[in-house]
Amino acid sequence: MTDPNTPQQPDYSAAPAPSGQYAAAPNTQKTNVLAIISLVSAFFISLVAVITGHIALSQIKKTGEQGRGLAIAGLVIGYIGLVVGVIVFIFWIAVIGFAASSGNLNY
Template identity: 60%
Template sequence: MSHDDQPGGRQPDGGPQYGQPAYGQPQYGQSPYEQPQYGHAPYGQAQPPYPYAYPPAPRTNVLAIVSLVSAFAVSIVAVITGHIALSQIKRTGEVGRGMALAGLIIGYVGIAFVALFFIVWLVLFFSVMSMPGYAGTPT
């Protein structure tokens, strides 16, 4: 039985084939202390900034988040911060355009509801006040 007949190309005693280093052993002419590890630079060499990693995710515009959150409480703040956020996103390339648009839309809808509520309240108030016999008007 030859060395090639053994599974994995091993010698009958289980060692590696002639000329091949065993697993984890230094290759010919290499010191065992100079073996580079995966993900690490050898001693004395510069480390890459992001070894084998993804680049950092783009930043989300803070005013877009403020616009969306404030749309449910103070609509005018949502509209103002939404417009500022859209201009900053266009200029800087940050993400968050959808949040800024959602804050703008919800903010404008909130302002419309407040205006509609105020108009309806005024109409009801003046209609009640103009009724005869109410609030001191002669009958």
């Protein structure tokens, strides 16, 4: 028998499962490394972002890894960077050509 004056200890063995938004299981799938590289390099070297983004999408399709959104974001930002780079290059060629034809180049 137990002593009636002793406070009863709670039974932790049958604790209910937590409910709500914090009870989600951790994500065990890994993210494709090239997808991460694609997104990060899109802000620095657009060509690397485009190449690694396409490779990452191919790998994700085969392996089922996470990171498809990262690869697509890297591709979009990379292609935008390439287009802007080509426009800037054409603009500078036009400026140099205009300056050379007008005779305003001072060496």
